[in-house]
Amino acid sequence: MAVANLINQSKDERQFSFEVLPPLKGTGTERLFADIAKLCELNPAFINITTHHSEYVYNEMPDGRYERQSVRRRPGTIAVAAAIQQRFRVPVQPHVICSGATIEDIEYELLDLQFLGITDLLLLRGDKAKDDAVFRPTPGGHAHTTDLIRQVQRFNDGFFADGTPIKCPGQRFDIGVACYPEKHEEAPNLQRDMEYLLQKQQLGAQYAVTQLFYGNEKYFSFVEKAREMGITIPIIPGIKPFGKLSQLTVVPRTFHCDIPEPLAKEIDKCKSDDDARRLGIEWTTEQCRELYNHGINDIHFYTMGAVGSVVEIVKKLKA
Template structure:
């Protein structure tokens, strides 16, 4: 079922969450262990992220360094298939530009259709750690809008090679990312909203936001979206603080603000255990506030760990 249909059919706010694929060498059991404790909240869908390849440098016998591409995680497509088979809930794979050619993307979409997966979250994706900025794959896409166009084309039966085009296209519901505090590369929020509207006008059907810690920013973001003609569901993304290190790490990595009240409370903690309790309570209150604001679904970034999200879910849902 499509995410938009889940939202339309819901009689109360929905609970969903996002998983990180396990590291190479680990089994699907790590995924199931993260999912099991959260199934009591009846998530209609579960997102599975994708991380593009990194590079390592291997020293050769001649003393020179060889740059080698490595993928550290199992395939998102196969994990989505396992989730849908075992739990009978919709798995939503992240589809990214980085590391994929257009052919790779089309093959992945064909495979997703074959597996009965109805939704994709379309993202440009992050730059590799060693790159100064985002570098697209040769023969791939540079922007999420280009990736959306390819999905839309396939939905309309238009394949990369004309001889395969016809009535057997796909029917994916397309989600995109939204940034209540603007994307870090956008010069301002107005510009960011213009690009977001372009994606929605192209065919994106729902938005999932970057994490934030101040509900006023979500409320303002939704208001601005509506004023700019963006009328699709906007799902807030949430993550509880769990370590003091995140006070500086999260703003640096995700270009977000930590409210003074939360930052002060975390700064006063003597241990990460205390930080975790502060973070959980803040997220509980934030979740309740978002429900009061009319959020259609609360989407939690688990980072592969479910214990804190389970405590939040039991207090909210």
Template sequence: MKVIEHIAKATDTLFTIEILPPKKGEDIQTLFSHIDSLMEFKPAFIDVTYHREEHVYKEMGDGMLKKYVTRKRPGTVGICAAIQNRYNVDTVPHVICGGFSQEDTENMLIDLDFLGIQNVLVLRGDPVKSESGFVPHPEGHCYANELIEQIAGMNQGKYLYDEGSATPTNFCIGAAGYPEKHFESPNLGTDLQYLKNKVEAGAEFIVTQMFFDNQVYFNFVELCRANGIDVPIIPGLKPLVTIKHLTALPKYFFLDIPEALRKEVAKCKDNKQAREVGIEWCVQQCQELKAAGVPCLHFYTMSKSEMVRRVAEQVF
């Protein structure tokens, strides 16, 4: 079932999660054990991230350089298929621009369509560590709206090299939204225009970056509606669980920590106390968002289910 169909049929706020593919060397049971502990909350769908291959170049001693892969996670396509087969839950694989040609993307989407996976979340993707900024594949897309246009074209039967009739795909396309703006955008107004471009290209729902101040989300939704963005906007959430998160989350996700939350965490003597503060804060966020009638509460689990479980027990 498509994400927008789940939302349309729901009589209450849905519970959904995002998971990371296991690191190389881990088997799928590690992932299943994480998902198992959250299944009692009946997730409507599960997002599966995609991490690009990363590499370094090392000198060989003769003046030559050799490329070494330093990071690789198992394929998102196979993991989505495994999750749907085991749990009968819809999956939403991430599809990214970075590292892929348009042909690579088309091949991945053909595989997803063959497997009956009807949803995708489209992102430009982050630069790899060896890049100072995002560098697109020479035969790929620079921006998410361009990738969305390719997928929307496939939904109309338009393939790259097919000169005859082709069977249309049937993907429900999601896009990322940034309530505190994307870090590369000069201002929120510009970022909203980029988001509108994604919707006009074919995005049917939006999932936001995590935030810790609900008013930021409410203001963002209001601005989206005022700018003609009328698709469902799903709030993304994550419990703050360590003292270090006070600085790490703003650094890596370009977001603000509310002063009230900062003060409470700053009082904590250790991470155990910080975890309790973070869970309680997230519970209060969820209760307020649920009361406001948001379509879903979407949790960034980082493949650690315990904290999300503790929040869900008090909300669903």
């Protein structure tokens, strides 16, 4: 069943989905598949797989200058998605992003996915390079998620990006997108950011998954404003349990979200990462229960570095 349909049916039953990260180049898939096996015991609605097209590294040249080069550290999103689908028989949803890809690259990704029978996509712009002040689109690529959606919809309608008809169009792709309850870091304000989400819906996005957040009031307020603006697609809360003392400063800086003061005070009392992990499980479990009490039955977990915690949380919620 398509992810969009699974999300729509969650109005009547509680379900979970998980995001996983492809392994670093050369490290193999043994640990990833062991983690996915644990997650699949929880009967997820679907698993999505992140994409990291490239990162910039600086190599010193013989003359002492430094040359910036683009390196792919986590290849294999499509291959990992196909392996998960085949091995675990669970719906998969790979990320397709603008960053690091030309329009032609994306077209070939769509063809490969269609050949594999994978038709659920999460479309994203992707992160800017760490050293760049603003996002730099790849030459011949897209600058915005809305452009990427247009390309996928054109493919769905039976045309390649250059306008050439596709002789044998396959099954249409379903489209999910991201949204940001505390606004995207580059948006001037939340209102403008939500207008971008409305555009994504108008172009054909069928649901949105939020960036992680730790205060449910941020999510509730975001959804309320979205509905007032005419955004009607499901907005799935994205959750990641707190797990380490260092995350008190790292999480707000990396994910551009607030740590609520009640949680921050409890973190200050923790003496070790084990204490922080136990606190994260307790906080996230109660966070999810509050979402349930507000009629939210579909919860998406970011599992990177937190598979054990996520498993414990879901088991508590199922008990």
